[in-house]
Ligand SMILES: Nc1ncnc2c1ncn2[C@@H]1O[C@H](COP(=O)(O)OP(=O)(O)OP(=O)(O)O)[C@@H](O)[C@H]1O
């Protein structure tokens with residue numbers, strides 16, 4: 001095909017995701033597939049755009065460069081000017097000046113300039129066309145100081161000004177003008193095109209597009225690798241959130257590898273597993289990778305492409321990612337620095353968002369597509385065996401192989417279509433020592449909570465969404481003595497039970513039906529039935545992932561009559577001790593006085609210090625529920641704060657005056673015989689032992705020290721030393737026990753771990 005003077009590649013318009021894509025096949029084009037660097041390419045695109053309707057422009061070569069709606073509109077507006085100017089006969093004689101022999105000597109140059117600006121240059125370099133126009137206007141105005149010249153120029157000046165207005169009505173020129181006025185020198189227009197036409201790039205067989213902004217003003221904050229992809233975190237001068245840029249190898253492979261990859265993908269697309277169960281996929285993954293490896297070897301041999309063993313393996317992993325895997329999301333799910341991934345509807349309009357444990361909410365450079373979302377939904381539907389349609393617009397599901405909980409919502413609940421939220425669980429449970437280390441809790445607060453568990457109290461952890469309730473619950477479970485049986489009831493499996501079993505806990509898990517989004521004929525047991533069963537399983541500590549509906553009544557009834565075993569722990573949505581009472585009594589229908597079966601409410605909250613944009617999770621309240629009130633605990637002094645957070649000091653403070661009024665400590669005194677002094681000695685011993693672990697971890701730069709596999713045996717030892725003294729002397733000298741424990745911890749335990757680390 002010939003357009004202007006150029007032989008050019010084919011193009012086609014395809015509709016996808018409700019948008020019209022104008023796709024240029026650049027493989028056989030003699031020009032480079034770049035709107036910014038190649039003016040011939042620009043000319044071609046602008047010309048075709050004046051003839052077809054399109055929302056997006058795609059330049060397809062080895063990779064596809066996609067120009068979004070806004071960028072396409074910039075070009076489209078310019079492209080519409082070309083036929084318009086032609087129709088208006090801009091360079092016709094009537095526009096060249098006043099007719100008459102004197103004036104006609106200027107016509108030649110004027111004609112050439114008008115043709116250049118309104119017909120030729122406008123297609124190759126519209127910004128330069130505009131700049132040339134402005135400079136012509138300027139020179140003409142100067143020349144028109146001369147009266148004789150001015151008499152020849154009225155029509156010409158009018159048409160120049162007309163063109164100026166027409167150019168300035170386009171968005172591209174309006175935007176370019178803003179930049180031009182700031183510049184002192186005439187710029188190379190290429191730089192301007194760079195700022196407008198940064199393309200999103202993607203390999204043709206992958207849906208997701210990546211945006212690579214090369215803005216100099218971005219400040220690199222961090223850089224690391226995840227599954228052979230690089231991750232960069234940037235600070236943008238004008239954005240509140242940080243930028244999270246993912247650069248997976250499949251987006252930048254050299255052409256020959258890319259060729260092998262696309263061919264393999266084509267071939268293996270046929271033997272893709274259908275409704276295979278999740279665990280089968282996880283297991284078969286390795287199997288598929290091996291199959292792909294042999295296909296890759298075949299293809300590379302046939303095409304004389306040399307690939308090393310590692311390269312074959314790398315390519316087969318990529319193919320697996322886009323066939324049996326979760327696509328580009330899989331890389332994100334592999335970044336365990338992330339806590340959440342959000343894909344809002346309508347998909348493809350905004351980039352994907354993530355929450356990073358160090359940098360908070362970040363905007364990514366990934367644009368997911370509807371097609372990918374659909375295939376993700378069918379995968380989730382197949383794996384969960386649950387429905388997802390207009391009658392069941394919520395699908396809650398655990399991706400166990402990825403330690404991730406997903407929630408998908410669809411129409412009509414999400415009117416703009418499917419949206420996803422992924423919560424990445426920490427691979428190992430949080431420990432109180434880690435919470436001390438990251439300032440979530442003070443050592444004394446940790447000691448106090450541990451003491452309440454040791455004395456078999458009933459505790460509820462509350463907080464807003466994502467405040468860290470479940471994480472704190474997990475850390476509290478680790479404080480339960482290992483000679484206690486634990487029953488853990490959850491609807492989404494978040495407490496790392498198998499890990500806890502591995503490190504010696506005696507823990508039984510019950511999985512209950514999720515409260516929303518599931519079909520009526522679901523075989524899972526309802527939370528209230530599961531709880532009744534749990535209560536019958538005998539004397540155990542009871543851990544409830546989340547108390548959220550009718551099971552609350554069963555729970556409180558059991559606690560009230562003392563049938564709920566010794567320790568009861570759970571989480572519940574709320575923001576203070578009072579709101580927990582309100583929720584339990586008014587929403588969940590538990591009689592007000594039954595609420596007294598709760599001993600302690602712990603509140604977690606994200607704090608924005610001094611109104612800062614960053615949020616820091618903090619434990620803000622440890623409140624005792626007293627037993628002498630009747631209808632409203634708040635007004636009748638039934639809520640006694642034992643520790644309260646002071647944001648100005650960033651410290652959880654002990655409310656010493658309140659302690660005297662505590663009935664919980666009285667109760668513990670009656671059941672254990674411990675004096676008040678002994679209780680506080682015990683709390684301080686525990687809290688000091690935890691601080692000691694944190695100090696050593698920081699001194700030795702040895703984060704593993706604070707992992708449960710190491711904190712639990714260390715706490716066990718402390719308990720054993722205490723028990724030894726109790727048996728020998730009938731009483732405990734807490735500071736002596738702590739001294740002995742510290743010696744053991746530093747000189748035996750940590751030494752042994754260090755030696756092991758060296759070997760690795
Ligand atoms: N103290 C903390 N410091 C840093 N990250 C934390 C802390 N506590 C929790 N997180 C992380 O925050 C995320 C949310 O935590 P978690 O699931 O415990 O919150 P939640 O309050 O139970 O949320 P939900 O309301 O959804 O149940 C998790 O990824 C967790 O690892």
Ligand SMILES: [Mg+2]
Pocket residue numbers: 469470471546571
């Ligand atoms: Mg939770």
